[in-house]
Amino acid sequence: MDKKLISDFFHLNLPRDMEQCIELFAIFGGYDTPIDADAPIESLITQHILEPFELHRERFLSSLQDNPLYLNLLHAIAVGDRRQGSAYRRARIGKERGNEAFEFLRYSGYLTLERSREMPLERAHPKQRFKKEIEHHKISHKYRFKFPFLRFWFAFVEPFSKSIQEGNYLPFFAHFHERFNAFVGFTFEELCDLYIREILAPRFKNDLLDSGSYWNREVEIDLLTETMEGETWVGECKWTNHKVNKKELRHLEEKCVKLSIAPDRIFLFTKRGFSNELNDLKDKRLFRFSAEDLSVLTDRP
Known part of the structure; x- marks a missing residue:
């Protein structure tokens, strides 16, 4: 994209x-x-x-x-x-x-x-x-x-x-x-990957080796990013009309276990926000974004 x-x-x-x-x-x-x-x-x-x-x-x-x-x-x-x-x-x-x-x-x-x-x-x-x-x-x-x-x-x-x-x-x-x-979910996923490459990588002062979806015989992850600094970032994108809850995070973490990945950062992107339980979760690796956060990609005033 x-x-x-x-x-x-x-x-x-x-x-x-x-x-x-x-x-x-x-x-x-x-x-x-x-x-x-x-x-x-x-x-x-x-x-x-x-x-x-x-x-x-x-x-x-x-x-x-x-x-x-x-x-x-x-x-x-x-x-x-x-x-x-x-x-x-x-x-x-x-x-x-x-x-x-x-x-x-x-x-x-x-x-x-x-x-x-x-x-x-x-x-x-x-x-x-x-x-x-x-x-x-x-x-x-x-x-x-x-x-x-x-x-x-x-x-x-x-x-x-x-x-x-x-x-x-x-x-x-x-x-x-x-x-x-x-x-629309796939377009949202493409834009979330663009947000990682254009916005988050510079924000975290990382250079990217690779970024995009990851899939193999058993597992598929919406976003998997590898940086020159040796970090691994994972992300999940949900274009649904309900708020994303803690279950979605646990599901992503289970995928990481199957891939033997210990992510340094976890990104959750959603159309309609997050449950109170997920918003209250304290985890330094976890970053939550709504669709509106992607507006920076449009260079709007």
Whole structure:
């Protein structure tokens, strides 16, 4: 995620707060026409996406040559966990064709690669064997869309292209209202990682070796940061309408135990704040942030 992308979006559209900004950015991030941030989100989608559907579709699909291979893979990445293996399975393509398709989509400006930091298995001796599911596990990288508007299109719009072309928006909006809140969670996670890199690292006077999500065969952590100073930071991002409680912290700490990590700092990011119990918790490693704290990324006055 590029800081300029969120900053430009904010100054172009001037949303009233960061919760609204993040929700609209998850849809229109990278869309360079101003929107009325005070209008209902359904009206904005209708005016800027559904009514000019054919114009957007020509822009997004012209370089894909109507190849269903590319369309299926883009949709699979937009709605799935973004891992290579699961995206290929969802798109019903093999690894070789999937890798070729990704290279085309990366070259064409649709996708980027997020490399896994999982380490290969270490065997005590060459003939050591692990359980079947461990032996068969393959390290898998993840894919990211270049900007949020692209991801939104292939997650929500393109699958309903036929009914949208017919002027029937009801199936689209039914799907949108059911899935959108969960969809925003990944955009929130990307912005939280940006906040760590752009704001927290300088604040704590640390240089970063690596930062982003971490996943392996057993565990996935929203944010795992390693610094040049030898520190390890972990973070959890919750885009939910309820306050985050102590249970979420314990769950993150359990993941750290599985990875044999003793984090130097723990970051919790939330949409709607924290429970009293979690707010009262005294732990020098623990830092709590709300969506509004991310406003510094927009360079607003």
